[in-house]
Amino acid sequence: MTIRTLTDWTGVVGTVMLGATAADGGTRSVSYTLGGESDLPFLGDPPSGHIPLVAFELCDDPAIWPAVVREYAGDLSNDPGKWAKAAEADYGADLVRLSLTSTRRKDFSGYAALKTTIQEVLRKCRLPLIVEGSNDPSIDSEVFAVCGEAGEGERLLLGTAEAGRYRSVAAAAMAYHHAVVAQSPIDINLAKQLNILLHEIGVPSDRIVIDPYTGALGYGFEYSYSVMERIRYSALKGDTDLAMPMISAPTDSLTVKEVRDAAPAARQDIAVKWEYYTALSSAIAGAAIVCVRHPRTVPLLKDTLAALWSGQTPGKV
Amino acid sequence: MIDVEKAIGSGNSDLKEKVSQLSGIFSYEETAYHLPVTFALTGIQVHGAEAAREAYAVTHENPLVAMECLTASQVQANGKGQAPYTGFIPDADLRRLGYSLVDGSILGLAFVCGTPPHPDMAAGICRELQEKLMLTFLAGDVVGSLTGEGIKVGVEYRLVPLGPRPSHGIHFLDVIARVAMMFGGVAPGDADRLLAYARERAKAIVILFPGLSDGEIAMVNAFSLLGIPILSIGGYEGGAFLPVDAADAVRKGMEIKGIRVSVTAIPIPMACSPAFEGKSIRKEEMYVEFGGGRSPAFELLSVRPKEEVKDGQVRVIGPEIQEMKQGGAYPLGILVEVSGSQMKKEYEPVLERRIHNFVNYGEGSWHVAQRDLIWVRISKDAVGKGVRIEHLGKLIAAKFRMDFPDLLDAVQVTLLTDDQAVMDGKLLADAVYVERDARIQGLRDTEVDTFYSCTLCQTFAPNHVCIITPERPALCGAITWLDGQIAYEISPSGANQPVLKGQMIDQARGEFEGVNRFVKKASHGEVDRCSLYSVMEYPMTCCGCFECIAVMLPEVNGFMVVNREYKGETPSGMSFSTLAGTIGGGAQTPGFAGISKTYIGSDRFLQAEGGIGRLVWMPAVLKEELASRLREIFRKRGLPDLFEKIADENSAGTIQELAEFLVRAGHPALEMPPLL
Numbered sequence: 001m002t003i004r005t006l007t008d009w010t011g012v013v014g015t016v017m018l019g020a021t022a023a024d025g026g027t028r029s030v031s032y033t034l035g036g037e038s039d040l041p042f043l044g045d046p047p048s049g050h051i052p053l054v055a056f057e058l059c060d061d062p063a064i065w066p067a068v069v070r071e072y073a074g075d076l077s078n079d080p081g082k083w084a085k086a087a088e089a090d091y092g093a094d095l096v097r098l099s100l101t102s103t104r105r106k107d108f109s110g111y112a113a114l115k116t117t118i119q120e121v122l123r124k125c126r127l128p129l130i131v132e133g134s135n136d137p138s139i140d141s142e143v144f145a146v147c148g149e150a151g152e153g154e155r156l157l158l159g160t161a162e163a164g165r166y167r168s169v170a171a172a173a174m175a176y177h178h179a180v181v182a183q184s185p186i187d188i189n190l191a192k193q194l195n196i197l198l199h200e201i202g203v204p205s206d207r208i209v210i211d212p213y214t215g216a217l218g219y220g221f222e223y224s225y226s227v228m229e230r231i232r233y234s235a236l237k238g239d240t241d242l243a244m245p246m247i248s249a250p251t252d253s254l255t256v257k258e259v260r261d262a263a264p265a266a267r268q269d270i271a272v273k274w275e276y277y278t279a280l281s282s283a284i285a286g287a288a289i290v291c292v293r294h295p296r297t298v299p300l301l302k303d304t305l306a307a308l309w310s311g312q313t314p315g316k317v
Numbered sequence: 318m319i320d321v322e323k324a325i326g327s328g329n330s331d332l333k334e335k336v337s338q339l340s341g342i343f344s345y346e347e348t349a350y351h352l353p354v355t356f357a358l359t360g361i362q363v364h365g366a367e368a369a370r371e372a373y374a375v376t377h378e379n380p381l382v383a384m385e386c387l388t389a390s391q392v393q394a395n396g397k398g399q400a401p402y403t404g405f406i407p408d409a410d411l412r413r414l415g416y417s418l419v420d421g422s423i424l425g426l427a428f429v430c431g432t433p434p435h436p437d438m439a440a441g442i443c444r445e446l447q448e449k450l451m452l453t454f455l456a457g458d459v460v461g462s463l464t465g466e467g468i469k470v471g472v473e474y475r476l477v478p479l480g481p482r483p484s485h486g487i488h489f490l491d492v493i494a495r496v497a498m499m500f501g502g503v504a505p506g507d508a509d510r511l512l513a514y515a516r517e518r519a520k521a522i523v524i525l526f527p528g529l530s531d532g533e534i535a536m537v538n539a540f541s542l543l544g545i546p547i548l549s550i551g552g553y554e555g556g557a558f559l560p561v562d563a564a565d566a567v568r569k570g571m572e573i574k575g576i577r578v579s580v581t582a583i584p585i586p587m588a589c590s591p592a593f594e595g596k597s598i599r600k601e602e603m604y605v606e607f608g609g610g611r612s613p614a615f616e617l618l619s620v621r622p623k624e625e626v627k628d629g630q631v632r633v634i635g636p637e638i639q640e641m642k643q644g645g646a647y648p649l650g651i652l653v654e655v656s657g658s659q660m661k662k663e664y665e666p667v668l669e670r671r672i673h674n675f676v677n678y679g680e681g682s683w684h685v686a687q688r689d690l691i692w693v694r695i696s697k698d699a700v701g702k703g704v705r706i707e708h709l710g711k712l713i714a715a716k717f718r719m720d721f722p723d724l725l726d727a728v729q730v731t732l733l734t735d736d737q738a739v740m741d742g743k744l745l746a747d748a749v750y751v752e753r754d755a756r757i758q759g760l761r762d763t764e765v766d767t768f769y770s771c772t773l774c775q776t777f778a779p780n781h782v783c784i785i786t787p788e789r790p791a792l793c794g795a796i797t798w799l800d801g802q803i804a805y806e807i808s809p810s811g812a813n814q815p816v817l818k819g820q821m822i823d824q825a826r827g828e829f830e831g832v833n834r835f836v837k838k839a840s841h842g843e844v845d846r847c848s849l850y851s852v853m854e855y856p857m858t859c860c861g862c863f864e865c866i867a868v869m870l871p872e873v874n875g876f877m878v879v880n881r882e883y884k885g886e887t888p889s890g891m892s893f894s895t896l897a898g899t900i901g902g903g904a905q906t907p908g909f910a911g912i913s914k915t916y917i918g919s920d921r922f923l924q925a926e927g928g929i930g931r932l933v934w935m936p937a938v939l940k941e942e943l944a945s946r947l948r949e950i951f952r953k954r955g956l957p958d959l960f961e962k963i964a965d966e967n968s969a970g971t972i973q974e975l976a977e978f979l980v981r982a983g984h985p986a987l988e989m990p991p992l993l
Contacts, residue, residue: 145413174416204502
């Protein structure tokens, strides 16, 4: 089943490269090109651009991680290096997203440990890496300096730049040649403005990935979907300030009420479904990378995306 | 006095001689940029005497290239400098440094070199540079002066001792050259790009003491090619050197390069936040008051040449609060003087309006009204905590700098409390107010070629575009054409963009080619045409923030206007909220328009439909609010009794009652050409 587009678009989504292989001076086993789409997602035969990638997200301090994931992953969740390796070898993820949750602790000062963690993950897992740094402006400067330096040469994707605080992450990307996640709160105008701010400071377009912010299905996801659609429309209509690939991280979908209150026996299944449907919808809305936290979601998503990409009807989940 | 021009001449021949004597191979370690200054300027990878001489020749004997090659050759021969000197800074450290520059944790770079006449002079300058978040590089005897004064040097103290001779200052320039190549995308050999990048982006200054050799003077003078100001303290004359007093050197250098320290905390003994904006200070809580009809008071903001404004300076002319009696009313003049290369005279009233917000931000200060009608109170609590008149000035100065960092370079505030000074000042201020009124009121749409857009509301009305003209403010009433202009200036990629009028398509409707083009793009292709002065054909879209709604009433051949505050029904059969729900959300609805209150009094209001003579109904409260302005307008248009002919909910609640009222009153709309 192939749906053809009815519109003649004038613009193209720009491309961003992630991950550096030995040929590019890095140690990744693969590198990806995001973007390049000249039509709406999944339209055309074959569709334009690249099949959406599935990133498995893990953290360096599981205290604030969803309970369903900690329960499922067990001891692995205490060892980011091993966990990243499992994401590559066992779950089959395309990328790994390392969330530095340890920086959320009060009076955080373990900058040296962050460096060790990032290097450990890079050593144990050869997939391209996304690193989510601090979310506290007072430690941004030091955290992103560490992230940038620890991943030098690997062409990471560093997150997250926001309108009020983008300088440190931008600086790390510029100094150490990484790309940046530019997040705005479900608002196309703010997304555009942040991209312009990043340009002004010197980050080129081919190193910016838009994160329009993703709410969980049933908890405001439709707003995210609509904004992603509009960003893609704008890109295809020729707005170069919005013509970047998008990343979506429906991080709240494993902690929604329906998962928390589910009967223990069914909880894992419900969690996976909730995350799967949210992430799948994001990919259909146009995300180039979808990030998930439950290991079981990864293969399900990859199968469905592959089927949709080749014009097949995906199997039942 | 050292004649700089003469020193440059002899310095250059000195350098030329030395370059000709260079021999062997030499290079810096731990860098991918070879000899960075030379590499950036010429693209030549110098690793020895021959290439050095080639690069020197290619750059027409540039003293920077000479000094860099000579320095590298010395490093090769004698090894890198001894502690505390850093010598050449490796790429890895430079990346970190560049990171801090982009990141904003350092604001700029300074180079201080030479032999300070007094050690404490160098100490004072370096402390000031540290406080202002500059990263300072040092070369020559200044390093010894500082350590002698007990000042610690090292990268961690933001004071980097490059080397024992001023010539080691070439490392300051290789830092800038590498930052340009690493972060600015400057290709090696593209000297024009390098110079442009350094001029526009590198926030760097040089402060110079005496004691430089002629060759070193030639080198430092060449820094000016990169737009780096060279501030010299004592002993130099000519060239690109700017003689300054030691006390002014840092401030002056930062001013020239536009390096601004952002204000984060306001040093006054009361809390200060928008959270306090809505409070009031009642008579019993008040310590003193100013204006409000009880005493003369005024406020005035004016733009001045930058030499006349000393940033942060606050003066009180007249008695301070301790000399005032509790419960009394005293005269007050608030004079705010600002400077800034982007600041324009037209912005004065817009900025002056902010004094009102800022004073109200203070936990114990209160402000109402504007110009010479102001009324200010300071609370007993605040005075008990040590708040003085002076602190109002500090608060105002700091808030202006915080809120308009790009627009204003310097803000100084003078508070007059002396009777005579206030009276004199008020006379001058009154003249300014009159002049301003003439300027704004006089400003016609036909006199400007640019309007401003507002797409602030696209967050909820995705295709709505407001076009703001001098005679038609934004439909919310909050943004005038001048505000649009200033907002664009402050935030060039923000929600208010300039809209070139372009060719006129229809004079009466106010339809312009440029406006249509802009609206089409900004509405994402949804709206093709927009007439600025018509409600019937291609009216402007509405977000949801309109102060009022103008509605065509076909039965009576006229328009009613209903304001947001009015809760009742209107003759159209719909309340304000029902109407708002019908026309909002970014749609174009012929027969309906969202408008501001001010626009009702504009000559452009209903221009395409025959003007204000079409106005048949308004809620009593709106009529009352606009009474004096409307009467004046009607008088000018030769409709002296029109005000009484406009119905309200008391005289006409339904469309039948309205029709009867209008016939009784003999309203001119009934005689006008049919609207449909």
